[in-house]
Amino acid sequence: MLRISDMARLAQVSIRTLRYYDEVGLLKPSRIDKWTSYRYYSLDQLPRLNRIIALKDLGFSLDQIGQLINSDKEVSLEQLRGMLKLKQAEVEQRLTEEQERLGRIKFRLGQIEKEGQMREYDVVIKRVEAQTVASIRGVVPDVSQLLKWSFEMGDLIKESGVQANGPWLHLYHQSGYQEEGLDVEEALFIDPASANRRKPGHDPRLKVYELPAVETMVSVTHQGDWDNLNDAYATIDRWLQSNGYKPTGPCREIYLREEGDPADFLTEIQFPAAKVDATGTS
Amino acid sequence: MLRISDMARLAQVSIRTLRYYDEVGLLKPSRIDKWTSYRYYSLDQLPRLNRIIALKDLGFSLDQIGQLINSDKEVSLEQLRGMLKLKQAEVEQRLTEEQERLGRIKFRLGQIEKEGQMREYDVVIKRVEAQTVASIRGVVPDVSQLLKWSFEMGDLIKESGVQANGPWLHLYHQSGYQEEGLDVEEALFIDPASANRRKPGHDPRLKVYELPAVETMVSVTHQGDWDNLNDAYATIDRWLQSNGYKPTGPCREIYLREEGDPADFLTEIQFPAAKVDATGTS
DNA sequence: TTGCTCCTCACGTCACGTGAGGTGGC
DNA sequence: TTGCTCCTCACGTCACGTGAGGTGGC
Numbered sequence: 001m002l003r004i005s006d007m008a009r010l011a012q013v014s015i016r017t018l019r020y021y022d023e024v025g026l027l028k029p030s031r032i033d034k035w036t037s038y039r040y041y042s043l044d045q046l047p048r049l050n051r052i053i054a055l056k057d058l059g060f061s062l063d064q065i066g067q068l069i070n071s072d073k074e075v076s077l078e079q080l081r082g083m084l085k086l087k088q089a090e091v092e093q094r095l096t097e098e099q100e101r102l103g104r105i106k107f108r109l110g111q112i113e114k115e116g117q118m119r120e121y122d123v124v125i126k127r128v129e130a131q132t133v134a135s136i137r138g139v140v141p142d143v144s145q146l147l148k149w150s151f152e153m154g155d156l157i158k159e160s161g162v163q164a165n166g167p168w169l170h171l172y173h174q175s176g177y178q179e180e181g182l183d184v185e186e187a188l189f190i191d192p193a194s195a196n197r198r199k200p201g202h203d204p205r206l207k208v209y210e211l212p213a214v215e216t217m218v219s220v221t222h223q224g225d226w227d228n229l230n231d232a233y234a235t236i237d238r239w240l241q242s243n244g245y246k247p248t249g250p251c252r253e254i255y256l257r258e259e260g261d262p263a264d265f266l267t268e269i270q271f272p273a274a275k276v277d278a279t280g281t282s
Numbered sequence: 283m284l285r286i287s288d289m290a291r292l293a294q295v296s297i298r299t300l301r302y303y304d305e306v307g308l309l310k311p312s313r314i315d316k317w318t319s320y321r322y323y324s325l326d327q328l329p330r331l332n333r334i335i336a337l338k339d340l341g342f343s344l345d346q347i348g349q350l351i352n353s354d355k356e357v358s359l360e361q362l363r364g365m366l367k368l369k370q371a372e373v374e375q376r377l378t379e380e381q382e383r384l385g386r387i388k389f390r391l392g393q394i395e396k397e398g399q400m401r402e403y404d405v406v407i408k409r410v411e412a413q414t415v416a417s418i419r420g421v422v423p424d425v426s427q428l429l430k431w432s433f434e435m436g437d438l439i440k441e442s443g444v445q446a447n448g449p450w451l452h453l454y455h456q457s458g459y460q461e462e463g464l465d466v467e468e469a470l471f472i473d474p475a476s477a478n479r480r481k482p483g484h485d486p487r488l489k490v491y492e493l494p495a496v497e498t499m500v501s502v503t504h505q506g507d508w509d510n511l512n513d514a515y516a517t518i519d520r521w522l523q524s525n526g527y528k529p530t531g532p533c534r535e536i537y538l539r540e541e542g543d544p545a546d547f548l549t550e551i552q553f554p555a556a557k558v559d560a561t562g563t564s
Numbered sequence: 565t566t567g568c569t570c571c572t573c574a575c576g577t578c579a580c581g582t583g584a585g586g587t588g589g590c
Numbered sequence: 591t592t593g594c595t596c597c598t599c600a601c602g603t604c605a606c607g608t609g610a611g612g613t614g615g616c
Contacts, residue, residue: 124293
């Protein structure tokens with residue numbers, strides 16, 4: 001009969017751990033003194049404790065371990081095989097996640113090195129729901145005319161009778177920066193129910209449709225006027241590049257606030273994106 | 283003014299999360315209605331929330347994030363740099379850990395494939411404290427004489443007057459299996475205080491010294507008689523091999539129980555070991 | 565007036581670590 | 591008799607998820 005401290009020393013676990021395993025039923029002492037409540041273990045229990053430790057080392061929860069070591073021999077072997085396979089997939093998953101995290105940390109460090117020359121943007125990845133928009137798409141010959149075109153199309157949309165549900169946004173349909181021949185879409189988030197309340201005779205270029213949901217949206221929010229909005233684009237481009245993503249759809253430029261003091265403007269830039277080399281397929 | 287649900291939708295976090303950030307002081311709503319306790323956020327708080335999310339993505343705790351975004355601009359940038367460096371090291375550490383875990387999972391799966399031909403041993407890694415032993419080291423010409431030699435040396439040790447403190451053990455001083463010329467040490471864990479109580483005239487080969495502590499001890503416990511103890515050695519050898527470890531000292535064979543029914547014998551085999559390619563130096 | 569949104573507790577999570585306060589064993 | 595070992599509560603951990611039960615807003 002071993003006292004709890006002896007058992008703990010043999011297996012190199014804490015006494016508290018042994019008490020806890022007793023409590024959850026993983027390893028009951030072979031005898032508990034009726035009067036003193038002292039726990040006494042048998043040497044024969046050491047292999048079981050070692051098994052528990054080994055399985056915990058592989059990443060199983062105590063609950064799973066309990067299932068594995070309490071079921072009978074035959075079942076448990078096949079079961080163990082299945083759970084090991086699962087664990088393997090899980091660990092591989094975590095490995096790629098940590099890899100990506102590491103990449104993002106390094107990017108951020110790089111951002112600091114060139115500190116001062118550019119405001120620090122926070123790149124955020126998120127899922128975005130599908131949303132209904134009313135929009136007019138066209139080609140703007142020169143970037144200098146974008147603002148004017150934008151206001152005109154905006155007016156047409158407002159006058160069509162749809163009900164705004166969120167801010168205005170632009171969709172840019174070419175990848176990369178261009179000064180001429182911009183394929184751009186002026187759009188407004190609207191209440192889907194208001195689509196059929198459009199007035200007759202509205203501009204034929206006006207479309208109402210659902211912007212698809214995006215699983216992986218890379219987003220940056222820019223504060224202030226639009227003069228150096230391209231800093232934000234530069235950041236997001238470098239981010240995509242160095243973290244191994246590529247854009248998978250038109251970029252969205254959302255005007256969260258575009259009234260009042262330009263210093264308080266808030267513009268969110270969203271890139272639908274996906275991992276370039278999807279090594280982790282299946 | 284945004285209601286909590288709007289803020290949550292914009293940043294793609296849960297409402298509960300916003301309430302929690304309020305509670306811990308990370309992001310207080312810019313206004314709380316006196317009567318209804320409704321939380322109202324300003325658009326200007328969105329960048330702060332995005333920063334929180336971005337930093338959380340890098341693996342920081344909310345507590346750390348609080349320190350980063352509440353200190354003033356200058357300090358926080360240098361501080362962020364330091365914490366990013368730390369995080370980087372931490373993530374790299376976790377990466378190698380997960381890699382090792384993956385290796386152990388694969389080993390275990392391999393073990394199951396060859397199921398039946400060998401009992402499943404549980405390989406456990408642990409730290410072992412320094413311990414005082416009394417021992418006699420010698421060369422046994424042939425493995426068939428090991429048992430006899432062992433008893434003789436054991437008797438000499440017992441008669442020397444030292445006080446046993448744990449089980450008997452063997453230390454094998456050559457690496458790899460040998461049938462002839464075994465360099466072996468018969469030893470007994472003893473109470474250090476009893477060392478100077480040794481009787482005068484004890485065998486001059488008898489040494490009392492401290493077995494060093496071992497940081498990384500790879501251990502397997504064998505149940506039953508000693509006839510197929512070499513299965514355990516085979517397992518531990520393969521384990522060291524396929525997980526990239528090499529032995530760094532004499533192997534210890536500890537006789538936890540060697541009396542009564544041989545089927546109940548318990549023998550622990552311990553190999554001091556280290557990673558072969560210590561890529562993670564420093 | 566009826567849903568809808570929002571509110572405040574409060575418990576649960578996972579595997580123990582860490583006291584507090586007390587009693588048997590040698 | 592004095593340390594030493596062991597005992598049983600019970601709180602804390604981290605970042606929320608998930609009800610329960612209730613009230614204001616449109």
